[in-house]
Amino acid sequence: MPIGERLRYARERAGLTLRQVVERTRIGESSLSEYENGKREPRLSQLQALADVYRRSIAFFLGEGDVAREIVLWRKQPDPNTAADVESEFLRLCEQYHNLEVWCADRRPGLLPYVQGDPASFGYPDAERLAYRVQGELRLGDRPGRSLFTVLEELCGVKLFYLSFQPSGTAASTVSATYGPAVLLNTENVRWRRNFDLAHELFHLLTWQIFRDGTDSAVASDREEKLATCFASHLLMPAEATRLAIDEVSKNGNVSFSDLYDIARQFDVSVEALFWRLHFLYNRGENTPKDIERYNAVASAYEDREQDTPPTRPKRFVALAVKAFRSGEMSQGKLAEYLGISRRDALRYAGREALADEKVTLPPA
DSSP, X not given: OOHHHHHHHHHHHTTOOHHHHHHHHOOOHHHHHHXXXXXXXXXXXXXXXXXXXXXXXXXXXXXXXXXXXXOOEESSOOOTTTHHHHHHHHHHHHHHHHHHHHHTTOOOOOOOOOOOOOTTTOOHHHHHHHHHHHHHHTTOOSOGGGTHHHIIIIITOOEEEEEOOSSSSOOEEEEETTTEEEEEEETTSOHHHHHHHHHHHHHHHHTXXXXXXXXXXXXXXXXXHHHHHHHHHHHHSOHHXXXXXXXXXXXXXXXXXXXHHHHHHHHTSOHHHHHHHHHHHTTOTTHHHHHHHHHHHHGGGTOOOOOOOOOSSOXXXXXXXXXXXXXXXXXXXXXXXXXXXXXXXHGGGTTOHHHHHOOOOOOOO
């Protein structure tokens, strides 16, 4: 794809008009039009300015061949006023993460158990079986929520990021032929909500070839979302472990709100998610919505779990950036750009190259 077509693609993908680009870059509209139509090419400084606005690398515009499909799947489309910016930033972070893996020669193996099949015949039993398959193959144990983020990032190579956007009750995922699977979670949500969102989006990654094959749809169907919720519930609260936890505190068939809160904390899920898990495990009929309403009325007496604000970039991303900097693969300015910090703050990573040469000798096996 010529540079002009890539420029137009990047602008439209970022949701910007020519007039908006003019306001942000001070490049004339006629010049921008000529660049996109292939009549002439921008100078390097102009290309850098456009790359910054479109949240792309210069390498993207100088690449050969067709641009890989970029489908970002949203549970709910974010606020239209910020949707394009959020999506562009997500894809930019994915590209940066991929670059760091290449520079550091550290690509994680594809351990995710992707599945294929017919979307019309894929049902709730399939989602349940997939959840237990993931739990077993990734060795997540009886409390998968405690280790899911780390396992997906460190062992499976899933690129995980946090950004702030509205509505808060949404998340996004994508699978790229270039940089692989990635998930975007909402900084505004509490940790246990983000945990459920991660499991929910994991379903979309695993079934990408089933539900996204041949379609550019950026919003999942209601049926697909319900399947993802089913998968997340079974993955984070395995039936046997959940029943055992309930039976240990049950007295004459009753479980106190206090005990339910403790169990939800153990599994790192919300109490409401636990209520719905019990709804299906114990065939509770119409009682669940009423119980959730009762609990929410007194939730402040139980909900004292620590809330945190996660960083945009995960620990592995930061570690790779520092490694690439210390090995000479990226400049101090590029390190600052990738980590979203000032050049001055990036200085604290300089002068530590000697640490990379230190070694520990292990005795022969």
